Amino acid sequence: MSVPSDMEAHLRPLMLKALDGDAAAYRALLEELRRHLRVYFARRLAPALAANGDDLVQETLMAIHTRRLTYDRAQPFTAWLHAIARYKLIDHFRRNKLRMTLPLEEDAAIFATDDSEATSARMDVETVLATIPGKPAELIRQTRLEGASVAEAAARLGMTETAAKVSIHRGLKSLAARFGGKADG
Structure with missing residues (x-):
């Protein structure tokens, strides 16, 4: 399952308003991201490590806050968001010397929300159509x-x-x- 276009259509305007100084939009964005990131990390962490999910959400939100000015307004917001979240998850695994293994029958849930390929393909199609x-x-x-x-x-x-x-x-x-x-x- 890729990130629905309505999620991008909802989050991106909030990010753009936040970058333009709209504090209410920024609060709304962070709340939406907090909910989304909880699900994102819950799907990627083993049940025994689920407690680390809240820490990863906070780390990711802090990274988004400190790096928000690096967001390219011409690019999809959710791709930028998931790149940061993915790197935070990788850092967590490295810090804790964890290697995730997963039964093959459960791999769809893990790969289902990674939208980077779909976003890249959509950008390629739009470039071609232009x-x-x-x-x-x-x-x-x-x-x-x-x-x-x-x-x-x-x-x-x-x-x-x-x-x-x-x-x-x-x-x-x-x-x-x-x-x-x-x-x-």
Whole structure:
């Protein structure tokens, strides 16, 4: 399970407001992060080490506070957050000379919340889509990434369904020619 886009959509504006000096937004952000980080660390610590989770939450919140000015406003906030949390967890394991082992049947819960690959892939897709004109890119985004039907995407952009299909086809063909893939999507 990757970080839901609504989580990013909720946390990122709070971080941006906090960076701009909004104390209420900063308090709200820290409270949201505290709840999220508790779950994050609980999934990664063995039950015998669960008590360390609160310490890791506090360490991570302190790191976020002291390093908040290093956050790049153009990047996803949750990727930055999880990078810090991951490093705090690694530091904890090293400090305590711990090696985590996990039965293979339980690995999905551990890897489920690491969104760095999904975030990176989404950024790559957005970069690629930025190389084609606006309407075809938006149609591809809506139909191929967000799951809208061609009719829905066409209606949102004020196009006929046929024109939208042609635009999607041409956009995919352009991407395939540029990046060497198949255009049939």
